[in-house]
Amino acid sequence: MIPLFDLTRQYLKLRGEILDAIDKVVSSGRVILGKNVSEFEREIADFIGVRCAIGVSSGTDALILAMKALNVKQGDVVVTTPYTFIASASCATWAGGLPSFIDVDLRTMNIDLDRLESVIKGEEGGINPKRIKAVVAVHLFGRTLDLDRLNRIQEELGIPVVEDVAQAMGAEWRMEDGSLKKAGSVGKISILSFFPTKNLGAYGDAGAILTNDEELCERLRMLRAHGSRIKYEHEELGMNARLDEIQAAILRIKFRHLEEWNERRIEVARKYGELFKEAGLDEKMEWPEPVDGFKGHVFHQFVVRFKEANFRERVIEAFKKREIGYAIYYPKPLHLQKVFEYLGYKEGDFPNAEELSKTTLALPIFPEIRDDEIEEVVNVIKNALEG
Numbered sequence: 001m002i003p004l005f006d007l008t009r010q011y012l013k014l015r016g017e018i019l020d021a022i023d024k025v026v027s028s029g030r031v032i033l034g035k036n037v038s039e040f041e042r043e044i045a046d047f048i049g050v051r052c053a054i055g056v057s058s059g060t061d062a063l064i065l066a067m068k069a070l071n072v073k074q075g076d077v078v079v080t081t082p083y084t085f086i087a088s089a090s091c092a093t094w095a096g097g098l099p100s101f102i103d104v105d106l107r108t109m110n111i112d113l114d115r116l117e118s119v120i121k122g123e124e125g126g127i128n129p130k131r132i133k134a135v136v137a138v139h140l141f142g143r144t145l146d147l148d149r150l151n152r153i154q155e156e157l158g159i160p161v162v163e164d165v166a167q168a169m170g171a172e173w174r175m176e177d178g179s180l181k182k183a184g185s186v187g188k189i190s191i192l193s194f195f196p197t198k199n200l201g202a203y204g205d206a207g208a209i210l211t212n213d214e215e216l217c218e219r220l221r222m223l224r225a226h227g228s229r230i231k232y233e234h235e236e237l238g239m240n241a242r243l244d245e246i247q248a249a250i251l252r253i254k255f256r257h258l259e260e261w262n263e264r265r266i267e268v269a270r271k272y273g274e275l276f277k278e279a280g281l282d283e284k285m286e287w288p289e290p291v292d293g294f295k296g297h298v299f300h301q302f303v304v305r306f307k308e309a310n311f312r313e314r315v316i317e318a319f320k321k322r323e324i325g326y327a328i329y330y331p332k333p334l335h336l337q338k339v340f341e342y343l344g345y346k347e348g349d350f351p352n353a354e355e356l357s358k359t360t361l362a363l364p365i366f367p368e369i370r371d372d373e374i375e376e377v378v379n380v381i382k383n384a385l386e387g
């Protein structure tokens with residue numbers, strides 16, 4: 001059996017250290033907002049290159065808090081991609097606003113930034129630019145969006161950007177001035193998820209919020225804990241959305257390996273690409289290539305696109321027989337979800353997102369996957385598509 005993702009292989013290597021860290025937290029008696037949370041916050045802020053990081057209970061809560069901190073209210077529009085995890089859009093609804101979608105680019109699978117810019121400038125219909133309060137920019141599957149352009153949207157067009165870095169911790173972008181920046185360093189607010197399968201994953205739910213803005217930082221810290229700065233003084237409506245001290249202790253151990261794990265993911269993606277090419281599969285499918293010179297894609301998922309819809313079914317059948325793990329991200333784009341029916345979208349509104357939902361497949365990828373397993377996955381695909 002070749003799993004899509006394997007939590008156990010990684011755990012077995014770190015088991016002693018992790019059990020020890022959990023034991024220390026519990027023995028200390030300080031299990032909420034202790035030193036592991038504050039030190040982890042410092043470590044990830046330094047790593048991403050922002051002033052402030054706030055550990056929270058999940059990526060979803062991080063997004064909802066980001067919307068609250070940007071004062072998204074009834075009637076406000078939050079623009080995002082229809083081809084992502086539900087939380088990138090539902091956060092707007094939770095804050096009382098309205099999610100609005102812009103189609104993705106077929107190759108990068110990320111939101112089409114040309115369309116986004118022209119919608120904000122009012123050059124395209126569909127969304128009233130005056131009502132746009134924020135953009136949730138998702139670095140999907142680990143591929144960094146153009147950070148120079150996100151910066152321009154924010155600075156020149158005046159729309160705050162919330163970078164959704166749930167799937168792209170450690171991903172980079174080479175800026176126009178030649179410097180390297182990390183995904184999450186540009187947005188007015190950025191969010192991370194440490195869901196167990198993420199590139200940096202906890203053993204439960206966990207997330208973080210990032211910002212360079214001191215005022216927002218303080219407000220978000222307060223919103224994370226019932227809108228309170230001083231015990232039993234509540235300034236505004238907040239949540240219980242704290243990062244757990246045990247999860248923080250685990251994340252600090254795993255964080256030391258993140259760069260090496262991301263490098264291995266990139267190597268795995270490169271190997272898949274080489275083997276696909278050798279097998280002549282470029283006529284039947286497309287796959288994401290690593291970016292030269294910097295970590296422009298950290299392959300949280302390795303998502304390929306088949307050139308004919310029935311190819312996917314054939315490969316899935318073969319994977320089932322050979323017990324190879326796979327996933328479809330995402331089988332139904334967000335504009336067609338029942339929960340967003342009230343937004344009034346219909347089939348055909350976002351053809352690229354719809355096309356991807358019918359033709360893509362996520363293949364096994366995790367740092368501990370062996371080369372012979374990658375070879376086997378490629379062989380099974382090759383045989384399934386032959387003839």
Ligand SMILES: Cc1ncc(COP(=O)(O)O)c(C=O)c1O
Pocket residue numbers: 058059060061084085087088138164166167192193194195205206207
């Ligand atoms: C793009 C994206 N945004 C937000 C989230 C929400 O994160 P969480 O599961 O930690 O709530 C996830 C994933 O799980 C995600 O993939």
